[in-house]
Amino acid sequence: MIPVITAFDRSPDGGKGLARDTRVRWALEEAGQSCDVRPVSFASLRQPAHLALNPFGQIPTYEEDDLVLFETGAIVLHIAERHNGLLPVDAAARARAIAWMFAALNTVEPPILERQTAVLLESDKPWTAERLRSIDQRIDVRLGQLSARLGDDEWLDGGFSAGDLMMVSVLLRLGSSGLLDKHPGLAAYLARGEARPAYRRAFEAQRTFNTRPGPSE
Template sequence: MATQPAPVVTAFDWVPDFAKGLVRDLRVRWAFEEIGAPYAVEKFGAANPRPDGYAKWQPFEQVPAYRDGEVELFESGAILLYIAEKHGALLPKDEAKRWQAIAWLFAALNSVEPSIMRYFAYEVFNAGQDWTEGAKESVIPLLRQKLKRVSDALGDDDWLAGEFSIADILMITVLNNLKDTPFIAEFPTLTAYHKRGTERPAYQRALAAQLADFDGPAPNRGG
């Protein structure tokens, strides 16, 4: 019987230092490391045009995209859910807990990440503009509220749905975007949760693999 080729995940071959560990292919790599399944990486230059046909695979020409012998997918949350379903892992077996994990997967993407990314955009991409400080201050109350709600929901539990799942992969990598800010430290429960996740050996292997793949040249911005 022919061996099934490893699934392919797309990634970048270079990003600026601030983005290392934040590119969303990390989420997919982490899932594969948790289940011990092999995967292959197809790398692109972040500032370069994508190959012909990539927009049919990933309509927004971002990373990650995913393919195996059965499906082609885009969006990190959908890819994580597919991997969990395909491998029977990273989701609780109990039906109520399983759907709790899926709900938190969507919450990380739709309720928490947008507030964080608004702040991140002002802090990083628009730094130094005369309007930036005011814009940042305007989004901080909602950002803190979102973090508090996650912290309150965790309570004394280690993970969002009772056991480690794709919901935690999503939420912890979303929280990574606040790594150079004081916000997570304001919530001891979140601090411990984030530390617990990023200290997992599978996370460390995934991060090391992503960092090792940033071996391409920086884009030439000269004119």
């Protein structure tokens, strides 16, 4: 059986690839694996059937034979451990690649998500401009540190890995914020990630999915 992942019935971004199923689609493409995608409406996310797959009512989930997984990081790591293409063979290099996955999700993404919350949920508040300046400063510190480590290297630690997949996916969220303008090395790194054939295929698949004709569920 090929794995089944869940995705928003229609992604709120209209197919820009920012919903987290894109990260799983990308990992599967890098690993040369296919999947079926089951759409989940927003109303269904909080229903028992979906909460049985993910207790926090989020997408994506991953079903493969008897295994049910949630959390994008765990799903990508599961795929990376079972197929070639996303983790080095050397044990120490493999542990470091996993460290970059955690760094992307736990150190770089949190202030970026806090920015998104401020823009989406608090944009009508009198304090938003001042808070955004503070959040952007925290994001900029992280980008500066990441850029310093990357230097002129192509990827974060040797060859492309699941750590790069996750870091590029996180940086993609900065989109039109302009926050990458000060860090041309990171902008180039992001462009290298987006140029990978596996990413292109994953991006096109989610775009086609999110812009398919017909009523939503």
